[in-house]
Amino acid sequence: xxxLDFSDFKEVAILMGNKExxxxxxxxxxxxxxxxxxxxxxxx
Amino acid sequence: MIxxxxxxxxxxxxxxxxxxxFGVGIIKKHGETTLQYSVTSSKDLNIIISHFDKYPLIxxxxxxxxLFKQALNLFKNKEHLSVSGFKKILMIRxxxxxxxxxxxxxxxxxxxxxxxxxxxDKDIKDPNWVAGFVSGEGSFIIGIFNRGPNTKPGIQLLFxxxxxxxxxxxLKILVNYLNCGRYTASLDYNRGEFIVSNLPDMIxxxxxxxxxxxxxxxx
Numbered sequence: 001x002x003x004l005d006f007s008d009f010k011e012v013a014i015l016m017g018n019k020e021x022x023x024x025x026x027x028x029x030x031x032x033x034x035x036x037x038x039x040x041x042x043x044x
Numbered sequence: 045m046i047x048x049x050x051x052x053x054x055x056x057x058x059x060x061x062x063x064x065x066f067g068v069g070i071i072k073k074h075g076e077t078t079l080q081y082s083v084t085s086s087k088d089l090n091i092i093i094s095h096f097d098k099y100p101l102i103x104x105x106x107x108x109x110x111l112f113k114q115a116l117n118l119f120k121n122k123e124h125l126s127v128s129g130f131k132k133i134l135m136i137r138x139x140x141x142x143x144x145x146x147x148x149x150x151x152x153x154x155x156x157x158x159x160x161x162x163x164x165d166k167d168i169k170d171p172n173w174v175a176g177f178v179s180g181e182g183s184f185i186i187g188i189f190n191r192g193p194n195t196k197p198g199i200q201l202l203f204x205x206x207x208x209x210x211x212x213x214x215l216k217i218l219v220n221y222l223n224c225g226r227y228t229a230s231l232d233y234n235r236g237e238f239i240v241s242n243l244p245d246m247i248x249x250x251x252x253x254x255x256x257x258x259x260x261x262x263x
Contacts, residue, residue, distance in 0.1 A: 001054045002179070006254050009184035013201055013247050021199045030199055034186045 001041070008037045045116055047092045048082040050074050066091055086120055102166050102173065104210045110161040111140045131155065166214055168221050177218075178253045181205045203250050205238040212236040224249045 012021075012030050020026030036042070047069075051059055059071050059081045068088035074080035083092055093113060101109055115136045123129030131152070138144045138157035149155075168174060187200040207215060209229065215238040216227045224245035229236050240250050 001052070002184075005184050006179070009186065009201065009203075010251055010254075012186055012199070013243070013251060016199060016201065016243055017247050022196070027196060027199075030186065031188060034188060037186070038184075 004041065005037050008033045045086070045089060045112070045119060046082050046084050047089060047112075048080055050078050050080045053077055053079050055079070066095070068092075086116060089116060099170070099173075100165075102163070102168065103214050104163055104208070106163045107161045108140050111136050111158070114158075166217060168217060174218075174221065175253055178205070178250070181207070182250075182254065184254075200241060201243060201246050203240040203246060206230070206235055207237075209234050209236050222249055222253065 012033055015021055015026050015030060021030055049059065049062065053073075056071070056079055059079055063069050063071055063081055066083070066088075068085075068091050069081055069083035071079055071081050083089055093116070096109055100106065115133050118124055118129055118133055118136075124133050134144065134148065134152055134155045135158045137148075138155055139160045143157075144152075144155065183202075183204045183206070185202040185204065187202060188197050189200070190197050203225075205215065205218070212227065212229065215236050218238050219225050219227055222240075224242065225238055225240035227236060227238055240246055
């Protein structure tokens with residue numbers, strides 16, 4: 001299931017590579033991703 | 045003797061693939077949230093041994109593996125049935141993993157550990173090893189930190205591999221091999237970390253490895 005964390009991480013890396021984390025929308029997307037990854041992931 | 049892998053129950057799929065790959069062993073419930081794949085018969089353990097002889101471990105776990113093999117040979121020759129053979133196995137077990145369990149230490153207070161094999165060959169030869177190590181042992185972390193009321197929060201991507209300090213050297217070799225990141229000894233000195241925090245390195249050097257060329261463990 002780490003592959004899901006990795007996919008999330010990669011998505012954020014790409015957003016940041018495109019400087020989208022500097023926009024309101026990009027930032028809130030990253031906040032949502034972070035709030036659901038690693039130990040916070042729901043898997044049931 | 046047991047070869048085992050314990051994973052969170054959400055990784056049942058992965059354990060099944062490992063079981064199918066070796067063609068031996070069973071998967072059963074282990075703890076509240078974990079499953080365990082195990083191989084116990086010496087005939088089946090031969091299959092595990094031939095795999096790790098073909099694809100050698102290069103961390104300190106290699107020494108545990110070599111000791112396991114020594115003990116398995118004693119078993120195969122039925123030496124464990126004699127008192128001296130049994131003691132020999134305890135001596136091997138004392139050098140392995142976390143050492144002898146407390147109750148055995150009390151029952152056999154005079155057991156001297158055998159010398160732990162020295163793992164000399166720590167060169168990374170197979171890119172599959174790197175892919176497996178990076179994707180299996182690594183952690184992918186997104187840090188968001190506030191920078192005051194009128195400033196947007198900062199975002200920091202972090203990739204970390206944490207290992208026992210006995211493998212500090214291997215992590216340093218990894219810094220070289222991946223040509224990025226740094227090694228830092230953790231505050232408690234029992235652990236060391238390989239850390240990458242720079243975005244171009246993350247995109248260009250870490251993320252491609254986490255996809256990895258490995259066939260078996262690719263997800």
